[in-house]
Amino acid sequence: MATTASGRVGRRAAAPARPPLGLVPTGVLLLGAIYCLFPVSWVVVAATKTSGELFSTGTFAFGTGFFQNLADLAAYRDGVFWLWMLNTLLYAGGGALLSTAVSAVSGYTLAKYRFPGRNLVFNVLIGGILVPAVVLAVPQYLLFSKAGLADTYWSVLLPQILHPYSIYLARVYAGAAVPDSLLEAGRIDGASHVTLLTRVALPLMAPGLVTIFLFQFVAIWNNFLLPFIMLGDDHRFPLTVGLFTMLSAGANNPSLYNLILIGAFVALIPLVALFLTMQRFWRTDLTSGAVKA
CATH class of the missing domain: 1.10.3720.10 (MetI-like)
Incomplete structure (x- = not known):
């Protein structure tokens, strides 16, 4: 009996381990997240580049012109971008x-x-x-x-x-x-x-x-x-129409591309902040306190 039991234990230990089923959906979700975040990450990186760095540096290499781009955006047409934001x-x-x-x-x-x-x-x-x-x-x-x-x-x-x-x-x-x-x-x-x-x-x-x-x-x-x-x-x-007009004007004035990119980056901030702020409401109990025993 001991030999039989030990043989069963040995066969069980030698059986190949199966990968957890949760890895498949996790991998799919990870690929989907990368696909969705890739353009957003590119905008974040490109918003930091100067006009010279935009087309001369690596795709995901940060630049040195973030604050200058932000200042130029604020000064563009007497601050019309912030009016578009409002x-x-x-x-x-x-x-x-x-x-x-x-x-x-x-x-x-x-x-x-x-x-x-x-x-x-x-x-x-x-x-x-x-x-x-x-x-x-x-x-x-x-x-x-x-x-x-x-x-x-x-x-x-x-x-x-x-x-x-x-x-x-x-x-x-x-x-x-x-x-x-x-x-x-x-x-x-x-x-x-x-x-x-x-x-x-x-x-x-x-x-x-x-x-x-x-x-x-x-x-x-x-x-x-x-x-x-x-x-x-x-x-x-x-913002959508305003940035489009800047993009149309950028065909004859490439220096506007930096303003468009920093403008797109700034336009993302309210959406991210809104989702981070309001997601807690999804975790509330739907009927908490509604019916008492």
Whole structure:
């Protein structure tokens, strides 16, 4: 028996070790991270180079002109870059907040109330998701032009408020995160519809609403086509259109390439800071404190 047991132990020890299954998805995620971060890292490195170093040094060799590039960017056309930054914060921050509020109310209503035409409204929203934004850009411009709102801040801000996909996400999240029994208990206690929305539903939907806000903020921050069509005055441009005009001018003035690169680097900072600041909301307990035993 001892010999048999020792033989089994020896055969088990001699069996080749299998690699952990977790290495495969980890490797895939690592490759995806490298693929996504490669252009960002290049922008960070290129933003530190002077005009002479940009095309003469190695691809990932840091330069010595970061602070000079930053000073030149601040002085470009009397600081128009910072005006573009403020415009972008207005468009992205204001549009994302309004869109999140509209999506929260609309999604909660579609998920928790029964009314005539409810399914029709939801199907129209699904159809709106399938329509590319580029198809709507020119009709929106014509409508705003007739209303006298073209080339204004409203022409960029208003189209971002009603976003079908955000309403769809809010509806799905409200249906999963807000228990019907909790709403019914609130109605028995005499809570109004507004109270149920603001005191019960919205706190439970907070992680989902943060996701919607971030999606909308990033989408509006990176939006190029809509402001490019709507706006003619460069003092109302967001960063995307402003940097594009600098890139177009850089064809005849290569010295602007350094300003474009440092401008792209500065434009990344608010997005990174926003994600690092708001990611903690995704770790909150969805129903913590909502139902007591």
